[in-house]
Amino acid sequence: MPRVRTKSPAHQTPTPTPRSEPAPLEANSLALAMIQALIPLGLQAVEDALQQEVLALAGPRYAHADGRPGIARWGAQAGSVFLADQKLPIQVPRVRDRATNTEVPLATYAQLQTPRGQDVGLFRRVLGGLSCRDYEAAAEAVPEAFGLTKSSVSRRFVRASAKALQTLHERRHDDAEWLVLLLDGKAFADDQVVIALGVTTTGEKRLLGLVQTATENKRVCAAFLRELVERGFQAPAGLLVVLDGAKGLSAAVRDVFGERVPIQRCQWHKRENVLSYLPKTQHALWRRKLQTAYAKSTYADAQHALWRLVKDLKQQNASAARSLEEGLEETLTLHRLEVFAKLGISFKTTNLIESVMARVEAKTHRITRWRTSDQKQRWCAATLLDIEKQFRKVKGYQHLGLLQAALRGKLSSPLDAA
Numbered sequence: 001m002p003r004v005r006t007k008s009p010a011h012q013t014p015t016p017t018p019r020s021e022p023a024p025l026e027a028n029s030l031a032l033a034m035i036q037a038l039i040p041l042g043l044q045a046v047e048d049a050l051q052q053e054v055l056a057l058a059g060p061r062y063a064h065a066d067g068r069p070g071i072a073r074w075g076a077q078a079g080s081v082f083l084a085d086q087k088l089p090i091q092v093p094r095v096r097d098r099a100t101n102t103e104v105p106l107a108t109y110a111q112l113q114t115p116r117g118q119d120v121g122l123f124r125r126v127l128g129g130l131s132c133r134d135y136e137a138a139a140e141a142v143p144e145a146f147g148l149t150k151s152s153v154s155r156r157f158v159r160a161s162a163k164a165l166q167t168l169h170e171r172r173h174d175d176a177e178w179l180v181l182l183l184d185g186k187a188f189a190d191d192q193v194v195i196a197l198g199v200t201t202t203g204e205k206r207l208l209g210l211v212q213t214a215t216e217n218k219r220v221c222a223a224f225l226r227e228l229v230e231r232g233f234q235a236p237a238g239l240l241v242v243l244d245g246a247k248g249l250s251a252a253v254r255d256v257f258g259e260r261v262p263i264q265r266c267q268w269h270k271r272e273n274v275l276s277y278l279p280k281t282q283h284a285l286w287r288r289k290l291q292t293a294y295a296k297s298t299y300a301d302a303q304h305a306l307w308r309l310v311k312d313l314k315q316q317n318a319s320a321a322r323s324l325e326e327g328l329e330e331t332l333t334l335h336r337l338e339v340f341a342k343l344g345i346s347f348k349t350t351n352l353i354e355s356v357m358a359r360v361e362a363k364t365h366r367i368t369r370w371r372t373s374d375q376k377q378r379w380c381a382a383t384l385l386d387i388e389k390q391f392r393k394v395k396g397y398q399h400l401g402l403l404q405a406a407l408r409g410k411l412s413s414p415l416d417a418a
Contacts, residue, residue, distance in 0.1 A: 203397025238407025
């Protein structure tokens with residue numbers, strides 16, 4: 001039967017077939033294909049560099065007058081080089097000194113063969129959430145790669161993280177003029193670590209160090225602070241210390257920096273401590289009252305509002321009232337220095353450290369087994385220094401000159417102000 005071809009009416013246009021978006025798998029395959037195409041180019045560049053060095057040493061092939069006297073080509077042998085984080089096999093040309101009957105090492109090959117200079121990339125990927133166990137599978141884009149087993153990746157990460165820990169423990173701090181010191185103890189890997197964060201007179205933040213301790217006791221924390229001073233932490237313009245209210249930390253600060261050093265106690269911790277004594281049905285009301293009182297711009301107004309809340313709380317919950325009364329003046333240090341309106345957003349709480357530790361936890365939450373103290377400190381230090389690279393200046397850094405002027409002036413102690 002003959003096939004009949006139907007003709008579409010002139011007024012009708014063919015309906016275009018909808019084009020589907022490429023699936024994520026297709027996009028990933030394209031990216032992997034591009035990587036696979038680039039690796040051979042990198043290997044070719046390595047081979048060219050090796051041949052150029054051989055040419056400079058031994059001259060052109062079959063030539064007798066060029067190159068260094070007595071230096072000759074001597075075949076090739078199997079070797080390996082590192083490109084980015086991956087170890088790749090390559091044929092390495094050999095050169096020999098006939099006079100001494102010894103092989104002449106190729107400087108280019110020596111630079112590319114050692115993995116130590118390439119640990120940073122792998123180190124950052126592991127910190128970014130890729131486990132040592134999964135790293136080999138993630139490198140399947142380059143079938144020629146080898147040496148990426150979880151044990152070799154782990155050894156390289158140990159080297160890099162140990163170097164980060166050493167950096168954090170040994171680096172000097174006398175290259176800056178310090179104005180604010182924040183201290184806080186945080187739970188990390190079933191242990192307690194005390195973190196020190198410094199702020200310079202120009203607003204830059206820097207992690208000063210860490211110490212592992214069972215509790216925030218005075219002896220350990222004071223020794224930690226003295227070590228920071230020995231490494232150059234100085235504040236000639238005066239120092240403001242921001243704490244969460246731990247008595248051990250406060251005693252250590254006064255022992256090292258003097259009894260009259262101004263301490264700003266974290267208003268958030270104080271508020272939450274007070275609320276912990278009250279029923280949950282009252283939390284929203286009292287949180288709002290406390291925030292309103294602390295938001296007063298002047299010391300006199302904030303102090304008056306808080307002491308009124310102490311009086312009101314005594315009628316409802318005497319324990320909550322005592323909690324608010326304890327250390328109340330230290331929560332108003334920025335108000336007494338008359339810089340709360342400009343710098344309260346940065347220094348009225350320990351949020352600068354809290355946010356850093358939250359990012360540390362996000363990067364280390366996949367680790368389910370901590371074996372040694374060294375492992376804990378290496379991971380914590382490595383993560384902290386990686387996060388530090390993304391630090392920005394503190395909010396309100398333009399007004400730090402006001403804080404400097406206030407700290408240089410005569411500041412009465414909290415006991416005197418009370």
